Amino acid sequence: MKTFDATTPIYLQIMDDIKKQICAGHLHPGEKLPSVRDFALSQGVNPNTVQKAFSQLEQSQLLFANRTNGRFVTEDKELITQMKNEMATGYVTEFLNRMAEIGYQKDHVISLLEEYAKGEDTDVYN
Amino acid sequence: MKTFDATTPIYLQIMDDIKKQICAGHLHPGEKLPSVRDFALSQGVNPNTVQKAFSQLEQSQLLFANRTNGRFVTEDKELITQMKNEMATGYVTEFLNRMAEIGYQKDHVISLLEEYAKGEDTDVYN
């Protein structure tokens, strides 16, 4: 049972979660996903909402479906690393843009980040 | 005439824009804002949408309204710097969380950022 941000469509948040889990390696290439119904149950949302998220991820080749066998993560590792890079650069540019919009130039941003990096270090992967 | 993200309510985007402009110093304490109608016209949205955004910013003390004289930016500079800090730390933590979620620990993030910082430097303020 996850909590969702009320200001963003749930199906988009589900898509984002799955993409992140694939990027992070928590979902492996070829791995089977829960069924639409099970996933909906576990997230506390309607199966239709999950179906919408899954089918859109399928359109972008990240998932593929066997008619009655279930849905699986793509086995195209190249596609996955590509997506990971795109998401990373997207986050970076969005972050720098936002910081610039409120008056922080890049030097300040980096100093700020270095402080935060010293603070805690709760990384598990890599 | 701005462009809005189709996946986020317009009134929230307007609120965010104004908050950023106040943080960046593009809108000064006590400065008068365009009228609801003018602002709506300039942004290509409905006056009701602007009214919603403005009135919510008023609730958080960032703006105040004179019944028929218009709307103005708060003159509480302390409040503004406080908001700026909150937004900055919010952006930083959100950014680091996102990067961690896709498998980048903080060391990598900083290296990445330093590359981007070298690339371009289009800062105008500070």
Add this chain to the structure above:
DNA sequence: ATTATTGTATTAGATGCTTAATACAGTAGT
């Protein structure tokens, strides 16, 4: 005083997201 401009309120309709309740088709497991 009159006019124009301000914020504010109301009603109605269109659209997208979400839920709910079903139903159908294909296939793995038995």
Add this chain to the structure above:
DNA sequence: ACTACTGTATTAAGCATCTAATACAATAAT
């Protein structure tokens, strides 16, 4: 063959957002 599970599709309802068209109240400008 039968059962259970899979993805998929459809219809209806509720809700928030957005737009549109007005209207009212208060005041600055004239």
